Amino acid sequence: MRQVTEHCLDSLVASEDPERIRLRIWVLESNAQAPAYTQPGVATLYPEAPFNYHAYMNIGIREGQAPFVAICNNDLSFHPGWASKLLRVFEQDPSVSSASPACSLHHPRNGFALNSGVYPGYGVLKEISGWCLVFRRSILEVIGALDERFFFWYADNDYALTLQSKGLRHVLVTSSIVDHLDSRTLRTHTSARQWLMTKRAKYTFEEKWLGRSKGYLMRKKLKLYLKFPLYYLGLKKVK
Structure with missing residues (x-):
């Protein structure tokens, strides 16, 4: 995981001319014993x-003051000029509130050719690339902080529906390229923990956005609690 994050940061720092694009980068490190990262900025x-x-993203957001915010996974590879190409779209179209770069590994095989234009929409894994989201800081006055009930899974779904419900325009910019190296962080967890991370978020998502009844959600959450009570209460990790 350290190598994955180091590659992400190396490619990010090298991706833009610091005389043109100033990147202020915060790494939210969950391992208290890990040494600090030493890349410039x-x-x-x-x-x-x-x-x-x-x-963790909310902590990073509060650290900055720049007019644009990027929230990113650690398993990314940034191509040269990715940020300047996104900013150009924001500058040319003031109606754009949020944008994602394209992934050369994912988007072409899902109907979005690289360098084929700008695509508005809220489709997760389509226009919404949850691994890298860039938005105007001003939209936080409308949407507030990111919903911390979504601690991993369904975070991008919640972001997409939040933007859509507030009438904030999101686009995919296919000339801006950031490759996602396919959930390297998630793979470090056991299959049981992955299942719990998915299911728990799914029920929260259904409660918030799909209007599921309290009875339905209580039955689902009780079943999850009975299977892994200590994990569900947050007292220990599943091994």
Whole structure:
């Protein structure tokens, strides 16, 4: 995992001319014993709370003041000029509130050719590339902080529906390329923990966006609790 994050940061720092694009980078490191990252412009933060994707992203967001915010996975490879190409779209179209770069490994085989234009929409794994989201800081005045109940899974689904419900326009920019190296972080967890991370978020998502009845959700959550009570209460990790 350290090598994955180091590659991500190396490619990010090298991706833009610092005289044209100033990147201020915060790494939210869940391992308190891990050494700080040393790439130029990178600060390492060690939250006391256990890993929670949206909570960690909220910490990073609060650290900055720039008019544009990028929230990113650690398993990425940034191509040259990815940020300047996104910013050009924001500058040319003030109606764009949020944008994602394309992944050369994912998007071409899903109907989005590289360098084929700008695609508006809210489709997860389509226009919404949850592994790298860039937005105007001003939209936080409308959507508030990221919902920390989505600590890993369904985070991009919640982001997409939040933008859509508020009438905030999101686009995929296919000239901006950031490759996603396919859930390297998730694979470090056991299959049982992955299952729990998925199911627990699914029920929260259904409660928030699909209007599931309280009775339905209580039955689902009780079943999950009975299977892994200590994990569900947050007292220990599943091994």
